[in-house]
Amino acid sequence: MTEADTFVFDRFSASHLDDPYPLYRRARAEAPVHFADAFGVWVVTRHDDVQTVLTDVERFSSAFGIRTPLVAADGVREILATGHPEVPALLNEDPPAHTRTRALVAAAFSPRRTRQLAPRVQQLTDALIDGFADDGRADLVGRFALPLPLQVICELIGIDPADAGQVRAWTEELKTLTSFDVTPERQRAAAHQSVAFEKYLAGLVEARRADPRDDLLTDLLAAEAPEHSGWRFSTTELVSLLLTLIFGGHETTANLIGSALLLLLRDPGLAAAVAADPARADPLIEETLRADPPVQGSFRTVVADTELAGVRIPAGAQVFAVIGAANRDPAATTDPDTFDPGRERPDRHLAFGRGIHFCVGAALARLEARTAITTLVRRLPGIRLADGFHAPYLANLLHRGPIRLDAVWPRP
Template sequence: MAIRTVDDATPSPVAPPKACPVSRIGAEFNPFHGAQLEDPYPFYARARREEPVFYSPVTRLWYVTRYDDIVAVLRDPARFSSAQSVDLPLDFTPETREAIRTSYLSRCSLIDNDPPSHTQIRRMVNKAFAARRIADLEARVRAIAADLIDRFAARGHADLVEELAFPLPMRVILSVLGAPEGDLGQLKRWSDDWMTLVAVQLTPERQREVVGRLLESERYWTSLIEERRARPRDDLLSDLVEASQEEQPPVPLLQLVNVCAVLVLAGHETTMNLLGLCVHRLLREPDALRLVGEDPANIPGAVEETLRADTSVHALMRTTTAPVEVGGVKLPKGAQLALLFASANHDEAHFQDGARFDLRREDATRHLAFGHGVHFCVGAPLARLEVRVALELLIERLPGLRLVPDQEITYVVNPIHRGLKALQIAWDARGDEGARLALRA
């Protein structure tokens, strides 16, 4: 991800024309608290009916809510730039802008980039991932998931987010990259800092603090990259370094640092949220839970339906490069759009009874949770694998799996990602260690 400042050459977001007053939908929209944070889908349904493209004065973004309009935008990178696809319109101090400009934070990644630069980076990452076949990773994913569940299986209760949903994808992506697992906590803090910097308006003091830590992460990845250049290993980081040198011209160091940091962030954040949301949804839906319990072949359907029904990547941004019309609304050059994938995945024009959670839905895989077109998520197969394996083991190992009653379910306050802060689960624990291990045999 690249963080843009007012000095950059890319189109700057603009407010709506003064002659266009904020509508009722726009005035009522606030994704940061209350009902719209806990369950935004009824509001999205109303927006699709009443005003499918609206402006929010809270976020200073134009929101696009219908499936067809979003797909049309995603198919037109020339007029809808990805260069600010994760950045909210924020104010930075001159000191912060300069630190961003000279660091990996200003480099575009797979997410917030346009062709031809995006094409080169995507080619490099695809080449590196090709050497790490996803099918060959299942044994590693299963071993990590089993180890994590071993730590709490005899207890009878756990916070799923803290004890499985977060550490599983983080350990997997570090294992694949070849970064030391002992650095997990530090890498998570750096990822959180990056998301905070692009999504929250910070005071000058907090900007200085967060940017300072992110520059530490640049030094960390630079050291690992130089190490792999000198002594390659059998890991994704070595493959990335090799692929970066095969490009013409070779991919610069700061660009490679950006790719590594984005892979860690995207490789754990979205999968963590997906796993938490998937388990929460299954434990609230007795029929769905029964289906996956009776036949593990239904688990992939549960993953896809969660991706559709409770999308963990809620939205990404695009910026208009020329005056355009979207959903009947005329927008100026430089207008920043939020593409509400979460709304599109409930669009009645494409998903019959879209609010219903249905594991046997035949059209669930048409969701936009992983994007569409040239920006389709390169990590989608790995995310699907991790969540499927985790669900298989949870259902197999934890009989009577259920939600702890009367817990407060709270969501992460983030306009881009949707996830649970915690999820307390319980099951019928078996105290005998031998019997518990026998289940894994």
């Protein structure tokens, strides 16, 4: 290996949070597959290689810990051990178990169910905007992009709306737990909160066993896989699955909405065009997914010694397939660093994954983003970024989206 092969991604730090894409570009060119010692993972950056990692389930297993930090501070693993075991659940599950779980979950996110949710998503969107429309300014992440998908996923699962604020706080702690540049003390505190969240969800499962309702959790408790001798989810499996669904159904969609709004509000002409023609929101969303995806990568574990792009990766190694880098590979997209909502073939992006792990909630995420964006620009004409605003980002390899978005508009 050359020197570049060994440390390109080790340079990823808080200084790259504003714009990680130049570093990704260098990695694609100089070391498309390399080991990042700082994170303990093999980094894959070219589109075709990333797609291979996402789809080749024989060589690249999805079994990995998603609650445990890549580099855990002293005591963190012991704290997490006091909660529910981190058993595989959908996102980090391999066939045949994944096939069974996905079949039981997919019905809740079917196109028909998504269409049925559309009126409620619109109601929630309007209610949130009602809460700040007269103020003339707002943090669109804290007041809008985060609470909207959180309220939707909580209602879908069957979580009491009064608990949504606490659920949001817990998911923030889960992000902190798996972020870099976090002190050992802060990581341990986040681990305690992760355990509290697990215990809350276990209590919710038991409560629903005793009192079934018309919600997704009740459906999952009743779900049965006949081909597996009537197999049903255990409480521990449901805790892991609910964590995946809550985080995936709320955090990633919030990041998509926040990033799309940031790109939209940087261009007043584009915002006015979407307000005049709501159909223009769809290509805007797809281009946001390509150019600045809310999930920057996906982890896999190498099943046996394998070779990728001429580089040997040992069995048992963790691989980080960098979707954010793949989406800007010039081999897959013309002029990839230009944000162009009129781009042809937006389906080339990998923001929702590929293969058996393609995001089960993709249609719902698109619906929520479309409703949020079109309603906001219609109801708040003249909305723009606040003067001098600079979007901050969380120090996280996996999740990307502005953690604050200050906007202003003429008050009525």
